[in-house]
Amino acid sequence: MPMLAPPLFALPFPSIDPVLIELGPFAIRWYALAYIAGLLFGWWMAKKLCSSPALWGGRAPILPEEFDDAVVWIALGVILGGRIGYVLFYNLPYYAANPFEAFTLWHGGMAFHGGFLGSILAMYLFCRRRGLPFVSMLDIAATVVPVGLFLGRLANFINGELWGRASDVPWAFVFPHGGPEPRHPSQLYEAGLEGVAIFTILLLAVRAGALARPGMVAGLFVFLYGCARIFVEFFREPDAQLGYLYGGWLTMGMVLSLPMLALGSWLMLRARRRPALGADVPA
Template identity: 60%
Template sequence: MPLFALPFPAIDPVLVEVGPFAVRWYALAYIAGILFAWWYMRRLVSTPRLWGPVPRPTPTDIDDFVLWATIGIVAGGRIGFVLFYNFDYYLAHPAEALALWQGGMSFHGGFIGVVIAMILFARSRGIAIWTLFDLAGAATPIGLFFGRIANFINGELWGRPSDVPWAMVFPGAGPEPRHPSQLYEAALEGLVLFLVLRVLTHAFGTLRRPGLTAGAFAAGYGIARIISEFFRMPDPQLGFLMGGLTMGMLLSVPMVLAGAWAIWRARRRPVPEEPGSKSR
């Protein structure tokens, strides 16, 4: 145990409260993530050099897609939490499955919800689904960053006991100093993954190969989440699974595999030629 630990910067999870109405940091994180992701996707579709001859959605399409994505995130995130992390409890208390204000969201569930929303939206607009996957993949780390910062502010999803100099004592987590795993996830799943994807799209032209950016996101997130899980305590109702694995690890493995497949699929296809170019 360390001789000292950093004090947890106790921040009220409620930013503003007026009577029964309360604005929580967690809700603001979702709103900020969606708004910044929307802005970034509009920037991407408004930059022709990133796409070459690949057809892309219009900024208006992105405006309309935001509502579909929001529904997919919220519905999928909640359903995923109910099914993956606390199924027995909600089976006994089904009405509480709708109590979003009590907290409880799953990224992997939200991911599935957004994928379904993208498929439905792409079909309704005649947009290439892999192109929409690429846009969402490039922008999603923005929302992940804000979401993990909100987890830290709420003092939830804390890390495993540790003696590192930056360990913190989290309220409700016992007296042991712990890894601030929420900040690790904000860095890996948010900042690092966003920068990697930005380099791929802007310097290596991955948007010209539909599915390549989406595959890099899925594989990158899965790897970042698995690494983070080594520092994060598993959900108490589940604990450690067989072999010391966690539910977060198990749910991330299919993302890594699916991402690797999407990358392989995109790379084996020829890059679309610019109009007027000749094959040599």
């Protein structure tokens, strides 16, 4: 990769302590608060969706109190799946040599794609146990997930981790652990695309009646996330232990996101071909 010319201007990284409160061995980090805040907001919004018959073309197939019970399953799926995904996809040789480190969640290391699969498995098991429509549960979760992604990416920025590639753009930052070169704030790019942009599009789709077609919102989210993640990977520095794959430009994030394009397209096509909820209810 050619060396960049020294930039005329670079933004200093804001001095925000990743630890909000520290009392002896007990510490509250912004990253943990992002997970908690995203979960609580998602919980609240999901119950609002379940309480709005107009969005479903009739009574919602999942009651608000049923989603209350699902939250614990989803949270466990996200945490366990995110950690297992990081261990398997991003740093397997290290954890194979140090297996007990896989349990040290406080040292960081979570993978979205792992959390995505873990949450899907958790929702499937929960719906099967309760006799609830799995695809509609996916639609509800997909609508609220971008909020958690937005908060999580902001926390990544505060932590000064997952920074972007070296750049001479005027909004580049010199990250405290990223060397002397200014870099793309790729965490903020992801917060804007995965969080704000996708959330806005999904809300518009929900208001247009997408929840009445099971799988439409979930498919739209999966497809849009895959597009956003692949795009941002061109600006994000790949993990040091992996680097670039297959010819020096492909990254693990791209590889894991490509199937999401196919899955999202299939879900949306399937939703379009099936009758909408309430279609058989007489006017």
